[in-house]
Amino acid sequence: MFNAGTAYTDPQWFEAEKREIFRRLPLMVGLSRDIPQPGDKLLFDAVGPSILVVRDKDHRVHAYLNMCPHRATKLVQECRRSSLITCPFHGWTFDLQGKLVGLPGSESFAGIERAQLGLIRVPVVERHGMIFVVARPGSEPIDIDEYVGPLGDKLAIHDFARCKPIRKGRYDPRGNWKYTVDTFGEGYHVGTLHPKTVGPIVIQDMVTYDEMAPHHIVGFPRKTLLKDIAKPPTEWEESPLALAVLLFPNTIIQIQGPSSGPTYVFYHMFPGDNAYESFTLVETYRSGEIPEEADTAPYEAEHNAQQVVVATEDYTVASSAQANLEHAPEGFRIVYGSNEVSLQRFHRQVAKLIGRQMST
Numbered sequence: 001m002f003n004a005g006t007a008y009t010d011p012q013w014f015e016a017e018k019r020e021i022f023r024r025l026p027l028m029v030g031l032s033r034d035i036p037q038p039g040d041k042l043l044f045d046a047v048g049p050s051i052l053v054v055r056d057k058d059h060r061v062h063a064y065l066n067m068c069p070h071r072a073t074k075l076v077q078e079c080r081r082s083s084l085i086t087c088p089f090h091g092w093t094f095d096l097q098g099k100l101v102g103l104p105g106s107e108s109f110a111g112i113e114r115a116q117l118g119l120i121r122v123p124v125v126e127r128h129g130m131i132f133v134v135a136r137p138g139s140e141p142i143d144i145d146e147y148v149g150p151l152g153d154k155l156a157i158h159d160f161a162r163c164k165p166i167r168k169g170r171y172d173p174r175g176n177w178k179y180t181v182d183t184f185g186e187g188y189h190v191g192t193l194h195p196k197t198v199g200p201i202v203i204q205d206m207v208t209y210d211e212m213a214p215h216h217i218v219g220f221p222r223k224t225l226l227k228d229i230a231k232p233p234t235e236w237e238e239s240p241l242a243l244a245v246l247l248f249p250n251t252i253i254q255i256q257g258p259s260s261g262p263t264y265v266f267y268h269m270f271p272g273d274n275a276y277e278s279f280t281l282v283e284t285y286r287s288g289e290i291p292e293e294a295d296t297a298p299y300e301a302e303h304n305a306q307q308v309v310v311a312t313e314d315y316t317v318a319s320s321a322q323a324n325l326e327h328a329p330e331g332f333r334i335v336y337g338s339n340e341v342s343l344q345r346f347h348r349q350v351a352k353l354i355g356r357q358m359s360t
Contacts, residue, residue, distance in 0.1 A: 001344045003358050005325050005332040007351070008176040014275035016354035017177075021249050022047040022271065025353075026125070026132040026142050028251045029053060031266075031285065032161040033129070035061070039096065041079040046270045046281065047135045051122050052076050054085070056096040063124035063133050064098055069117050085119075094119050128152060129161030151212040151247070158255070162288020163264060166296055167303045169282045171311050175318040177250065177278035178350065180269045183314040184244045184252045185342035187220055193317060197309045202242060209341055214248035214349045218342050246342070248349065254306065261290040263302040267310070276322055280315075282307070 007013060029044040035055045042053040043066065050066035052075065066075050073089040084101070085094045093102030098119035103109065123134040125142040132144055145152055173180060183189075191204035201222055208219035219241035228236040245253040254265040268281045284303035286296070325332075336344045351358050 002333040039081040063122040064119035128155040163285035166284040171280045173315040175322040179318045
């Protein structure tokens with residue numbers, strides 16, 4: 001299957017993706033554990049508008065534009081737990097449901113109903129221990145069960161609501177956001193690109209693929225499976241796959257880790273300022289099944305190991321490919337093999353959403 005090289009470079013293609021995908025589809029912005037208590041806050045500004053997510057006294061989640069309705073000042077710069085939201089410019093104060101509850105010099109605003117001056121809502125939903133927003137003003141509900149479809153049952157197994165945060169990071173590769181997503185979708189490159197990191201652990205050019213359009217799960221079999229090949233299936237030892245879950249459009253959930261319990265690494269890939277740039281926000285959590293007081297060192301080590309692979313290996317080649325695509329001859333096409341089916345389906349879905357077509 002082929003894709004136009006300009007899918008990674010064309011400014012109009014890029015703007016259409018930002019408009020039709022990143023401003024219209026539900027985007028995962030965090031886990032429930034990121035804002036566990038009333039008054040906790042989370043900021044999300046990766047796709048344009050600054051969005052403030054809060055948990056109210058009834059433990060419900062709300063999302064608003066992080067913008068005072070008075071003079072558009074950014075309300076929150078740092079996320080501290082509090083029962084009120086106060087604008088740093090003139091002291092207008094809002095409760096966690098977005099209502100204006102404090103108006104200094106209110107006599108200057110006679111004739112304006114306070115109900116008209118509440119925070120501007122953004123669609124938000126909490127499901128499977130995950131928080132999703134649609135990055136535009138509005139109060140319409142998000143049917144997240146319909147959006148995640150059968151993937152929802154797979155997500156529910158992991159009880160993300162109880163996961164313990166370990167570490168966060170950010171990467172700014174010079175590469176289109178789709179190319180960074182591509183690096184998680186196939187095992188074809190494992191032996192060549194990762195000879196000393198992932199290569200010794202997983203089998204080269206072999207994956208399992210479970211499509212749940214537009215999402216998918218790619219599993220990377222470990223080499224420990226090879227010792228069971230000569231045995232009957234009834235004698236095979238259990239060997240869990242390293243999984244990469246694509247929560248379309250831009251979140252990869254890597255599930256793997258030390259024997260003491262699973263590690264969940266969330267990679268959120270976002271468009272940068274132009275088609276040649278992107279950034280990735282990464283967050284590592286450990287399973288909520290692990291006792292809270294358990295040592296975090298194995299999970300911190302897993303986070304660090306993952307970042308070596310992604311930042312210095314995967315994203316290095318993504319950046320070099322992007323540089324070549326900028327100067328590729330007219331009509332150059334990217335080739336996706338049958339062993340890269342997840343990439344084929346991902347790019348077909350992106351193209352469909354922005355009214356483009358891919359060649360076969």
